[in-house]
Amino acid sequence: MKEVPVDLPSRIRDIVARLARVDADFRADADVFRELGLQSAAALDFLLQLEEEFGVAINDDAFARARTLEQITALVADLRGRAA
Amino acid sequence: MSETRATFSIELDKEPDADLASDIEKQGGHVSPHVRHVEIVGRTVRYEVGERAPDDVHGKIERYLGAMVARHRKIPRKVIHERARAAARPLERDVFARLVERRWVRSVATGQVTLAGPALEALRAVDEDARRLATASFGAREEAYPSLIPSEALGRCGYFSSFPQSLSMVAHLVEDFDSIERFRRAHLDEARMRPIEPGVFAAPECCLSPALCYHTYLGLEGSKVIGGPHVVTTVGKCFRYESINMKGLERLWDFTMREIVFVGTEDEVLTRRARGIELVQEQLERWDLAGRIETANDPFFSAAYAGKSYAQLRSQLKFELRLPLSDDDPSGRRELACASFNLHDNFFGRTFSISAGDDAAAFTGCIGWGLERWVFALFTQHGLEPDGWPESLRARVWG
Numbered sequence: 044m045k046e047v048p049v050d051l052p053s054r055i056r057d058i059v060a061r062l063a064r065v066d067a068d069f070r071a072d073a074d075v076f077r078e079l080g081l082q083s084a085a086a087l088d089f090l091l092q093l094e095e096e097f098g099v100a101i102n103d104d105a106f107a108r109a110r111t112l113e114q115i116t117a118l119v120a121d122l123r124g125r126a127a
Numbered sequence: 128m129s130e131t132r133a134t135f136s137i138e139l140d141k142e143p144d145a146d147l148a149s150d151i152e153k154q155g156g157h158v159s160p161h162v163r164h165v166e167i168v169g170r171t172v173r174y175e176v177g178e179r180a181p182d183d184v185h186g187k188i189e190r191y192l193g194a195m196v197a198r199h200r201k202i203p204r205k206v207i208h209e210r211a212r213a214a215a216r217p218l219e220r221d222v223f224a225r226l227v228e229r230r231w232v233r234s235v236a237t238g239q240v241t242l243a244g245p246a247l248e249a250l251r252a253v254d255e256d257a258r259r260l261a262t263a264s265f266g267a268r269e270e271a272y273p274s275l276i277p278s279e280a281l282g283r284c285g286y287f288s289s290f291p292q293s294l295s296m297v298a299h300l301v302e303d304f305d306s307i308e309r310f311r312r313a314h315l316d317e318a319r320m321r322p323i324e325p326g327v328f329a330a331p332e333c334c335l336s337p338a339l340c341y342h343t344y345l346g347l348e349g350s351k352v353i354g355g356p357h358v359v360t361t362v363g364k365c366f367r368y369e370s371i372n373m374k375g376l377e378r379l380w381d382f383t384m385r386e387i388v389f390v391g392t393e394d395e396v397l398t399r400r401a402r403g404i405e406l407v408q409e410q411l412e413r414w415d416l417a418g419r420i421e422t423a424n425d426p427f428f429s430a431a432y433a434g435k436s437y438a439q440l441r442s443q444l445k446f447e448l449r450l451p452l453s454d455d456d457p458s459g460r461r462e463l464a465c466a467s468f469n470l471h472d473n474f475f476g477r478t479f480s481i482s483a484g485d486d487a488a489a490f491t492g493c494i495g496w497g498l499e500r501w502v503f504a505l506f507t508q509h510g511l512e513p514d515g516w517p518e519s520l521r522a523r524v525w526g
Binding site: 076077083084085086087088090091103104106107 | 198200202431433434435437438441442444472473474
């Protein structure tokens, strides 16, 4: 299990909250598309922001499977760990 | 006398992938009424404009390219089925011209055709097969819809922000005696519609429907689907303005679609779309057609293109059946999307307050057959004489 940097979940949380236009105190296991209402058309913006902010290249299939803050954080942490 | 055209080119920063290039070419006609043709070779976009094109057309092309290319992310298409024909015969050429010559198809105006004889029978055969498939395999309820759809409903479906270029708005003269009388007098000796004075048209309350399934969702507004999915089948006219791309039977402004629409829980809709794909594969077998089923995206316009195409492709929301029209085109572009298999997640359930299962927003999906395209593909693959047609279709089409 890769170590997750302390601020990673909160930074991703902020991106989700901004794109979905919701308060940042949503549940970490909430589906960001279905429960938080992030438009599917905003998925590309979300992906590009994650890649730019965290300096990782995210596989599209893996991104499609990651639907909660917990899963997205784990995906980004894993990619950063591999790059390190 | 043919029009003089001028050709210009623009270099993109990098070569677009084949899908993006194809979509840029297809939608290029919507940039200006002066654009006649758009083609991409490598990084170079070549476009032709008519002789009276104003200078601002070049700026429009640049802005259009910028909007289409920005944020685009390539997702490779996934082919889930491919079939070759058992009959070893070349694909027919010049099919549209030959159908017109036999008076089985008549071109009425841009994007509008009439069908007769075997062409009409072929359309009926495909439609009847799809209708039976819908009722026998899914227990679909048959419904008939108007060609008009309220503009407000289409707006809620997201059509205005996704596909504004394809809209066909229905205008009528505003209820005003003086305006109508002026219009009438202006046409006493004039068959062509003359320029209309500002304010004479009412805001279009309705559009011509670009797809049939919107009517299904509108009809279910505020309801709960219980005891299994709600499945509807319908056939009707659909209208999509396609500018310089409208030609033959391939791209019509006014065309006929058979649809099956599924409304229910996620699992109910997913399993039925998958079954629908299998049933269309069986159609290809029965009718000995070559074809391929693969992921696809809709023709979203401008800045809507990158994000919405990406969402469709990455989540495999749309598959298309593509039937080949040519044996010898290495570009692979001489083929025709004749059916599509679509999921919309719970977008229409949320938009129209339709619930299913545990009171959650219903999921929806649909399968559509573009019937004139099937006619074109059938004659291309089986020829213009009955001998080349498989027995399963011959009697129905040729009597």
